[in-house]
Every structure is written in structure tokens, then in C-alpha cells.
């Protein structure tokens with residue numbers, strides 16, 4: 097079983113979305129997953145994702161368009177964006193909004209985050 | 225085993241269920257919010273018998289541990305059901321949440337259950353004694369009340385393959401995503417008569433989760 101480290105404990109009811117992990121290539125809210133349910137599964141959390149080339153592109157895109165303010169929602173947004181791009185490398189705006197839905201942001205008004213994902217998709221062309 | 229039992233076959237799961245006090249766990253999206261202390265879970269997601277979508281002449285059989293995301297991608301699942309489950313929670317919740325969990329939770333806000341009512345679905349239950357098939361209206365008896373016997377698991381949801389093509393569905397929630405249903409309506413129309421419709425009314429603004437016995441009303445054959 098791989099090491100599992102969750103991003104954040106998030107809100108108890110998982111309504112914020114910031115406690116997110118990718119499990120078997122599908123996005124999950126880590127606060128909704130009992131540890132026994134992932135025995136034998138490959139779990140990618142933000143900590144693991146940070147080691148990847150894709151993360152570097154995503155990180156730069158978020159910084160370039162100022163898509164981070166307080167940063168609380170950012171881990172969930174980044175992993176949701178990764179899950180989206182890994183299935184759909186060139187999403188349109190509606191698809192991005194749908195892919196990130198469930199991640200609530202109280203600071204940015206969302207538009208900058210949408211732009212960051214568009215930028216990551218453009219600049220990481222071929223990575224996803 | 226970490227906090228429960230991982231069954232790899234239905235038979236194994238049923239054995240564990242009768243020999244322990246383990247709680248069935250499918251996607252965990254309701255159970256983990258409940259956060260029951262000192263509980264042992266029976267993990268269902270690796271049981272092939274609960275993970276399949278199959279068809280026979282009359283019905284689409286949706287395994288209890290099939291996720292909403294999987295059902296949305298499956299060509300055999302009726303459009304009406306897809307429309308409703310596409311609005312459940314968020315992508316991460318739909319990736320984990322299952323049909324068995326949606327009805328197994330006994331919630332009066334379960335979006336797939338309204339469609340099961342409107343479609344006159346059947347629920348296949350399984351125990352060591354064998355299988356039994358019940359109408360959804362006889363299984364879901366009201367908020368948190370199910371006709372689920374000890375030692376029994378929900379195996380499949382049976383939706384009619386034909387006759388659900390013409391429908392109307394509306395869900396009203398507080399926002400677009402992560403919106404728990406305030407009011408929803410599903411109606412299925414056949415030819416020139418309204419053959420069946422399910423209507424659920426909740427009372428979110430009164431600070432109570434709905435009037436259990438009135439949450440789901442079935443308006444049958446109203447325009448015969």
C-alpha cells in the first residue's frame with residue numbers, strides 16, 4: 097500500500113472541496129474516504145502531485161494570473177484541474193467550470209481560476 | 225485490515241455481514257459525514273456482483289456499488305436517471321457516491337431515488353437466504369426507514385428499459401453545484417396519458433428536513 101497523506105482535513109462535511117485527493121485517476125474528497133477503502137489503491141495527494149512536471153505548469157499558471165488569494169481553496173482547485181485536464185486536455189470554459197464545481201472559493205470570484213486552468217492547458221500542451 | 229473488512233465477492237460480504245456488526249460502505253460520501261465512532265465498515269466497492277450495469281429484456285440492472293460517474297458514462301442507463309444524477313453534488317462526489325448508498329442512506333433528499341419512484345423501479349436485495357425483489361415504494365418506507373433485513377445487502381436497482389423516454393425533471397437547490405435538493409419533480413409520460421409521476425416536496429426554510437411521510441408522493445395515472 098502506498099503512503100497516503102491527505103492535503104487538508106477540510107471541512108467535516110466536505111462542502112468546501114479543499115480536502116481532495118486523486119484516487120485511481122478519479123477525483124475524490126479525502127474527508128469522504130475511510131482509509132480501509134483505499135487499501136491497494138494508488139492515491140495521489142497534492143504533496144505527491146507537487147513533484148510532477150504538470151504541477152509546475154499548473155503552479156506557474158495560477159501565479160501568473162493571480163488565481164490565488166487566501167489559498168484555502170487552492171489545493172482542491174489544483175487537483176480538480178489536474179483530474180479534468182488528464183481526461184480532457186483542452187476543455188472549454190463550461191467544461192472547466194463543471195470540472196472545478198464543488199470547490200468553493202470565497203476570494204477570487206472564480207474567473208481568475210478559470211483563466212489559470214486555460215493557461216495551464218495552453219502552456220502545458222502535450223503534458224496532458 | 226484498517227477500519228473494516230474488504231470483501232472480494234458477494235458471498236464473502238454476506239458472510240461478514242452475518243458474523244460481524246460491520247456497516248456496509250460503498251462510496252462513503254454519506255457515512256464519512258456521519259462519522260460514526262468506533263465503527264467497522266464492510267467495503268463493497270471491490271465486489272464484482274455489485275459493480276456491473278447489465279440489461280435483460282425488461283430492465284437495466286444497476287449494481288448497488290456503481291458510481292454516478294460510471295452510470296452517466298453507460299449507454300444503457302436511461303436519460304432521465306442520467307439527468308438527475310448529473311446534478312448530484314460535484315464531480316468528486318459523483319466519482320464516489322453510489323446508487324446503493326443513495327437509497328441505503330434513507331435520505332429524503334436522495335436524487336436517484338426520486339427517479340426510481342417515478343420509474344416504478346425494483347430493488348434487488350440479497351442475503352444468505354437468497355435474493356428478493358421489491359418495488360421501490362415498498363422498500364423506501366420514509367425518511368431513514370427501509371425494508372432492509374439484518375444480513376441483507378442492496379444488490380441492484382432495476383430500472384425499466386422502455387417507457388422512460390419522455391419525461392420532465394426539475395431540481396431546485398440553493399446553488400448549481402453541491403446543492404442539496406429543496407424541491408424536485410420527475411414525471412414520466414407515456415403516449416397521451418401521464419402514466420406516473422413522482423413529486424417530492426421538502427421544506428428547507430422551516431428548518432426541518434421535510435415531512436417524512438409526505439416527502440415522496442406518487443401521482444399515478446393522473447390523466448388517464
Ligand SMILES: Cc1cc2nc3c(=O)[nH]c(=O)nc-3n(C[C@H](O)[C@H](O)[C@H](O)COP(=O)(O)OP(=O)(O)OC[C@H]3O[C@@H](n4cnc5c(N)ncnc54)[C@H](O)[C@@H]3O)c2cc1C
Nearest residue numbers: 250251252253254255313321322324325326328334335378
Ligand atoms: C458534498 C456532498 C454533496 C452531496 N450531494 C448530493 C446530491 O446532490 N444529491 C444526493 O442525492 N445526494 C448527495 N449527497 C449524498 C451522497 O453523496 C449520496 O447519498 C450517495 O449516493 C451515497 O452513496 P455512497 O456510496 O457514498 O454511500 P455510503 O456513504 O457508502 O453509504 C450510505 C448508506 O447506505 C448504506 N449502504 C451503502 N451501500 C449499501 C448496500 N449495497 N446495501 C445496503 N446498504 C448499503 C450504508 O450502510 C450507509 O448507511 C452528497 C454528499 C456530500 C458529502
Ligand code: FES
Nearest residue numbers: 165166201202203
Ligand atoms: S483563494 Fe481564498 S478561498 Fe479561494
